[in-house]
Amino acid sequence: MREIQTVGVVGAGVMGIGVSQNLAQTGHQVILVDVSEDILNHAKQEIRNNVRFQGFFQKNSEAESPDDILNKIKFSTNYKFLEDAEFVVENVTEKWDLKKEVYAQLDAICPEKTAFAANTSAISITRIASVTKRATRVVGMHFMNPVPMKPMVEMIRGHHTSDETIETAKKMLAQMGKECIIVNDSPGFVSNRxxxxxxxxxxxxxxxxxxxxxxxxxxxxxxxxxxxxxxxxxxxxxxxxxxxxxxxxxxxxxxxxxxxxxxxxxxxxxxxxxxxxxxxxxxxxxxx
Missing domain, CATH: 1.10.1040.10 (N-(1-d-carboxylethyl)-l-norvaline Dehydrogenase; domain 2)
Known part of the structure; x- marks a missing residue:
């Protein structure tokens, strides 16, 4: 299985910022999408601040600068750019009506082979997969905050999630320097229940x-x-x-x-x- 190079991130809140930063710092090209330029500008500044803050504690002179990291992230309000994504991590607010609309757009734009990971803390992965035409390629990926500093992710297998999707998700997490614990689908899963x-x-x-x-x-x-x-x-x-x-x-x-x-x-x-x-x-x- 080849390396995943381009990852879409939907939602530029606290979790989306952390996921995007972590991905960029581990060599991925990131497409970060949200609904407004103000939100994206805030995300850009937060990532800059976070990377600069991390730099204070790193003695490695070769550590990448905030500009190096930001140059790997494309900030956009247009979902169309996600057509280049090999994998998408969704971080939208925990409101079903919002998530449902997001997945309809993702399903229409992203290539058929693209897997979707729902970074949700409570909503059923099976329910999310049901509004797509790729239920086998939808998985739960519950990151912990702050994302760049947390080595473990709670991965959730939906009713239709395939073994291939699980392996793809595990590979991407490994590329991010993370491990995962795989649990079955139930609202709240283990951690948040x-x-x-x-x-x-x-x-x-x-x-x-x-x-x-x-x-x-x-x-x-x-x-x-x-x-x-x-x-x-x-x-x-x-x-x-x-x-x-x-x-x-x-x-x-x-x-x-x-x-x-x-x-x-x-x-x-x-x-x-x-x-x-x-x-x-x-x-x-x-x-x-």
């Missing part, structure tokens, strides 16, 4: 005034050895993304244990989305 419940319950604890923000996080870090507490993790992921994900789980399982905490809804309505907005459970001086 557990994590979203934990974060949602931590927010209920805060709402019920059982403990403070700092106390909740400190218990998880000192008692269980977690690097981050659940509320810090929520800020890193984005509270809007947390809400979308828990709503998908609630809708998918019709189980009251996935009922979103009212405080979470209130914070999202208030624009307190975490690191990317500058304030969530904690305040940040340099929002993404």
């Amino acid at each position: 557990v994590l979203m419940l934990t974060i949602n319950e931590a927010i209920f604890i805060l709402q019920d005034q059982v403990a403070s923000i700092e106390e909740v996080d400190k218990i998880f870090k000192t008692c269980f050895g977690h690097k981050m507490g659940p509320l810090e993790t929520a800020d890193l992921i984005g509270l809007d993304t947390i809400l979308f994900s828990i709503e998908v789980l609630y809708e998918s399982f019709n189980d009251s244990k996935y009922r979103p905490c009212p405080l979470l809804k209130k914070m999202v309505d208030a624009g307190l989305h975490g690191r990317k907005s500058g304030k969530g459970f904690y305040a940040y001086s340099n929002p993404n």
